[in-house]
Amino acid sequence: MKTRVTEIFGIKYPIIQGGLAYLAYAELAAAVSNAGGLGQITAATLGTPEKLREEIRKVRTLTDKPFAVNLAIARHDNGGKYQELLEVVIEEKVPAISITGANPQPVFERIKGENIRTLVLVAGARQAQKAEELGADAVMAVGQEGGGHLGRDDIGTMVLIPRVVDSVSIPVIASGGIGDGRGLLAALSLGAEGIEMGTRFIATQECIHANEKYKQAIVHAKETDTVVIKRTLGAPGRVLKNDFALNIIEREQEGATYEDLKDVISGKANLEYIYDGNEVEGFGWAGQVIGLINTIPTVQELFDEMILTAEKGQSRIDRLFGELNHR
Structure with missing residues (x-):
């Protein structure tokens, strides 16, 4: 490729x-x-x-x-x-x-x-x-x-x-x-x-x-299980939906400033979840693609699957265009 x-x-x-x-x-x-x-x-x-x-x-x-x-x-x-x-x-x-x-x-x-x-x-x-x-x-x-x-x-x-x-x-x-x-x-x-x-x-x-809890949350979540925090601060970021993240959004909607929120949007709060699995006191970044993730493979296995899937998809497209051209 x-x-x-x-x-x-x-x-x-x-x-x-x-x-x-x-x-x-x-x-x-x-x-x-x-x-x-x-x-x-x-x-x-x-x-x-x-x-x-x-x-x-x-x-x-x-x-x-x-x-x-x-x-x-x-x-x-x-x-x-x-x-x-x-x-x-x-x-x-x-x-x-x-x-x-x-x-x-x-x-x-x-x-x-x-x-x-x-x-x-x-x-x-x-x-x-x-x-x-x-x-x-x-x-x-x-x-x-x-x-x-x-x-x-x-x-x-x-x-x-x-x-x-x-x-x-x-x-x-x-x-x-x-x-x-x-x-x-x-x-x-x-x-x-x-x-x-x-x-x-x-x-x-x-x-x-x-943390394994963070990985499992990604695997088991749906595409609707993310929210965007820090939008009112001009630095929107998508995270896994949990009570901690929803509380940040609620405080934003109530007019909280960066100074009000700096502790809960900090790297330390991020680490509480992604390193320690503490979703009560932290958040984890994640995109909507979580809805497509249901395994925890090795990186090599992931690459092998991706290339194979892309090749199959390309063959399907080629076939569809081939059929179109013969009409």
């Missing part, structure tokens, strides 16, 4: 693993890269340059394939500054980075002349055009079905992807609501040249940092 995404990033399949705060570490990233995709480790929630350097080197003991580091440049959860983390990425000669969360221009200025491939997460055509102007190798466009932080305009993936594809000349990677081979084939049909998945990779065996 060859697209500009596979060629740019040196991977077999155009499948990118999401940044996944607190979950995207060496074991998962290496498994994705070994299966033929582009695995990522998350820099911001590692916190310190020393921990990031250690994790990068750990990935290299587990795979000789390309991988990326996600820089969520608006996050400083553990006191780390993204500029310090970026210096480690450069020193360690990481082949690719993804940039999320804020204006990526300072990152592009710093890595000019370095041999680092770049992905920028966007939620609309204007953001994608800006990323292209800055020199991004590709953009990842996330529809409102996605888990974690989203765009503010509630644009679904089905509309967003062709809209972004039509607005830029660089490759577009589809994200949001994708979790199997059908989603991969659909994204390619919309003009994307690859996909990014976050939620689906949480429910895999190599996502060892995710």
Whole structure:
């Protein structure tokens, strides 16, 4: 399967693993890269340059394939500054980075002349055009079905992807609501040249940092079992529906400010659930794709199933068009 995404990033399949705060570490990233995709480790929630350097080197003991580091440049959860983390990425000669969360221009200025491939997460055509102007190798466009932080305009993936594809000349990677081979084939049909998945990779065996209760919640939930928090704060994010998340929304509707909510929307509250399984005092990010997830496979098993399903889907489409042409 060859697209500009596979060629740019040196991977077999155009499948990118999401940044996944607190979950995207060496074991998962290496498994994705070994299966033929582009695995990522998350820099911001590692916190310190020393921990990031250690994790990068750990990935290299587990795979000789390309991988990326996600820089969520608006996050400083553990006191780390993204500029310090970026210096480690450069020193360690990481082949690719993804940039999320804020204006990526300072990152592009710093890595000019370095041999680092770049992905920028966007939620609309204007953001994608800006990323292209800055020199991004590709953009990842996330529809409102996605888990974690989203765009503010509630644009679904089905509309967003062709809209972004039509607005830029660089490759577009589809994200949001994708979790199997059908989603991969659909994204390619919309003009994307690859996909990014976050939620689906949480429910895999190599996502060892995710609590089993969190994984089981993803497996057993329906597509209606998510809600969007932080909408009134201008930073909407989709999470699993539980009483803790519903309470956040209720307080938002009552006019709560960021200062009022900062403890319940913090990384600490996220960790209470995803690490400790404490849904009474925490929340877990998840997209609507949970309605399509009912297993916890190895990453390799997931890739095998996805490619097989995409091939069967392509054969079905070919057959339908063949029948149409013979009428």
